[in-house]
Amino acid sequence: MSRLIYENSVSYRGYLIIPFVCNKIGNTFIGNGSRGKIYSYKLLAENGSRNKLHKAENPTEIYGDSIDNIIDIGKKYIDRHLIDKNLELVNKDDAFKNRYTYRNNLIIVSEEAGKYHYDHYSPESLNNIAAPKIFKSEFDCISWIKEGIDGLHLKRKVS
Incomplete structure (x- = not known):
């Protein structure tokens, strides 16, 4: 694949x-x-x-x-x-509406009671590699993720 x-x-x-x-x-x-x-x-x-x-x-x-x-x-x-299966959607909201790609990674940001968390999938796999971390805003969440991905990208370039 x-x-x-x-x-x-x-x-x-x-x-x-x-x-x-x-x-x-x-x-x-x-x-x-x-x-x-x-x-x-x-x-x-x-x-x-x-x-x-x-x-x-x-x-x-x-x-x-x-x-x-x-x-x-x-x-x-x-x-x-x-x-x-005679199924209907339980959740009428789009759980994937706040999704982003960054350096071919998929990031899905979710909000619950004013707190944000994320799911992170690498380009090759659907295994969630997100850190268990809570953020005060969607912006803080995305910024933290980008910083981490950029750090990994830089390490790979140097190696």
Whole structure:
């Protein structure tokens, strides 16, 4: 798998659909060659690990030839999944509305009772690497994260 293309992610009905360029389908490696890129997607669920689709990789096993195409495939799957399970969204707010990409990292900032915290995902993985820290403002939260990512980036350049 190449890096997750967070900047083209789409929030949809309680899920974040995250596209990526696919290097392998099943056990078969694929090249980009003259056929162009083949896209797949991963999902993040707003209710996290309580949802069986949280961090799922392409549950449809259908691939796309563009980012827009793979996002549509993901949306159709989510619609079908919610209908099949007779589920409705518990939270009508968009849990992913305050999401940012910085140096290909995904940052999702959340607010509860005037306090801010964040989730942080690296370009290669949907494992949350956020520090357990609370902030007074969204700006303070984002500034602290950027400082940390910049520090890591600088260390890697020097090494």
